[in-house]
Amino acid sequence: MSRFFFLLREAFVNLKRNFLVVAGAVLAVFISLSLAFGALVVNEILRLNTLAWQEGVHVIAFLRDEGSGGVPSGAHQALLDEVSTWEEVNDAFYVDKAQAWVEYQEIFAGQDELLEIDPTILPASIRIELVAIELHQSVKFKLEQQQQVVLNVSTAAEQIEQLQNLSSVLNVLGIGMAVVLGVSAVVLIANTIRLAIYARRDEVEIMKLVGASNWYIRIPFLLEGLIEGVVGAALAVFTVWLGATRLARASEGFALFRLDVSNQFFLRWGLLFIIFGAAAGVIGSLLGLSRYLREADGTGEDIPTGVA
Amino acid sequence: MIRLEHVTKVYEGGSVAARDVSLDIQKGEFVFLVGPSGSGKSTLIRLMLRDEGVTRGKIWVAGKDITTLPKWKIPYLRRSVGTVFQDYKLLPNKTVAENVSFALEVLGRPRSVIGPQVEQVLDLVGLADMTGRYPRQLSGGEQQRVSVARAFVNRPPIMLADEPTGNLDPKTSVGIMKLLDRINRTGTTIVMATHDFAIVDAMQRRVVALEKGVVTRDEHSGRYEQDQG
Incomplete structure (x- = not known):
């Protein structure tokens, strides 16, 4: 020692x-x-x-309003049903205009000037979770083909x-x-x-x-x-x-x-x-x-x- | 105690420091290695300490052939051989007592043993009242006494001294020689390289004279120079 x-x-x-x-x-x-x-x-x-x-939503398809611009009633549900069958898609769900307004209010809570908008201008959307992140381009492409219903496609997949x-x-x-x-x-x-x-x-x-x-x-x-x-x-x-x-x-x-x-x-x-x-x-x-x-x-x- | 058999040492470059040297040193003997500078005295000391290897020949120390000693066993050889050098080799940042106890500490001796042993040996060399001083606070003679104390504190059966009085005045040298003589009387074999003829002549011990690495004379109770008549 x-x-x-x-x-x-x-x-x-x-x-x-x-x-x-x-x-x-x-x-x-x-x-x-x-x-x-x-x-x-x-x-x-x-x-x-x-x-x-990655655990959240990867792709959002904002939709044109039904009953206007040649979008027939039930077109949103039809697209959701179709998207759900795509092999790249793990899960898809529909967010209507009312839910979009609730979501908007949550995001911009306390910012009164941003809340002074007409809630009806917020589009309904389909939120998509992909099987694998790298499939985002294929899904985006498919959605963009649906121009009659789909207004815009937004994805965070590229950033991810x-x-x-x-x-x-x-x-x-x-x-x-x-x-x-x-x-x-x-x-x-x-x-x-x-x-x-x-x-x-x-x-x-x-x-x-x-x-x-x-x-x-x-x-x-x-x-x-x-x-x-x-x-x-x-x-x-x-x-x-x-x-x-x-x-x-x-x-x-x-x-x-x-x-x-x-x-x-x-x-x-x-x-x-x-x-x-x-x-x-x-x-x-x-x-x-x-x-x-x-x-x-x-x-x-x-x-x-x-x-x- | 020490036996050299046809020992030759040639340094790189070809200079011969020892040529076919044979010596037999008995237990308790006091042997002077004498000769001019470059005669091979210091080399023989270093060979006995296995500080250098031989080119040819055999060296036995305390019954062991040290020329074939594996490297890891060299420290064990050195524990049975005390060494004193001309330049004292003291650690300047350690006190007298610490310099001496250092030799026991590196061997792992317990503190309970180190304390009394250091005290005893410092008393023997006459430095009992200087334990707390640093080497720079001591005279040359006192520093050499510390060096002798460190070499002897482990009570080795053999002590090798290479020009221990080389840096000292004649009066101080006598003091150191008296100390070495005292140690020798305890049964310790001492081999001392020196060119101090006064000391050799006064001590009247065995003298081995060397010249250019060759033993030219080996006399019991000899003198530095060979008697002409």
Whole structure:
């Protein structure tokens, strides 16, 4: 136990002694992982919103009034019946003029100037939920063929599709960024450890002189890398969590786009990022240590072969 | 305790630091390695410590062939060999007591053992009242005493000293030699590389003289220079 505390103390003394270099490494891990974790959170927000939008209505067909402009009575029901049979359609329902007015009042509640309209100008509509979002063009095309009944076709599917594409791009970008920045974090930690070894070369020499094993010499440096990785990653997770929750709070009541990501998501991914930070720290330390301690063995390297 | 059998050490570039050196050092002996600069004294010390590998030959330390010792076992060898160097090799940011206890801490000794052992050895080297001082606050002789204390705190059976009086004035050197003599009398084998003839002549111990890596003389109760008559 006393040995463990001695090693831990050595690691902390080292961190304190090389504060600026250590701060640089922690900052590098922090920036790298903040960007990667931020991308992940943005991706999650997009995923949640796409999901939410996908669950709703994808296409709305606004209809001409029955009994005017050559639209026969019962044409709306006939179109609804037809649309319901289309294989692209999962569900379809009819919203008459009275329901449209109720909906309009809900949407623009409190905006008196917008409510001063003639309710009869609001068209009836057929709301369609698709089997799959990418089928929206085919359905839109079919509806537009019904010009006699259909006044206008509105769809959010294009936007949803764009969001899905953006989400895929962010996925690739996030993974790419995590890899590149993760590698740079490892390299930076390796450099910090190398500098730390250089700063403590006398101490390391004396440790070897009095019989400390290589692993015993390595452990404080490994702990140092581990601490740098964990602290940097924890700071990144905390900062992104803080930013995301503040943003979510500020956007409360903004109905079109939800920004709240569950704490469970932060906990799960945050832990993974901290583990990644720890691993990056240890790998960086091992990289930084390997060359130096191999040379410090001082055994055999300078022995030429074949000396008579 | 230490045996060198036909040891040759050739550095990269071809310079020969030891050529076919054979030595047998008994337990409790005090051996001076003497010779001019570049004669191979320090190289022999480093070879005995497995700080460097031999080109040819065998070295036994405490009954073990250290030339074939796997790397991971080298620390165990060094735990049984105390070392003292000309430049003291003290940690400037640690106090006298911390410098000495460092040697026990890295071996994982419990605090209950470290405290009394450090106190005892600092008393032996005459620095009991300087435990809290830093190396920069000590004279050269005092720093070397700390170095000796650190080498001896683990009670190793062997002590290797490479020019331990090289940076000290004659009077201080005598103090260090008296200390090493005291340690030797506890049964510790001491091998000391030096070119300080006054010390060698005064101590009257075994002298191994080297020149260009070759043993030219090996005398019990010898002197620095060979008697001409």
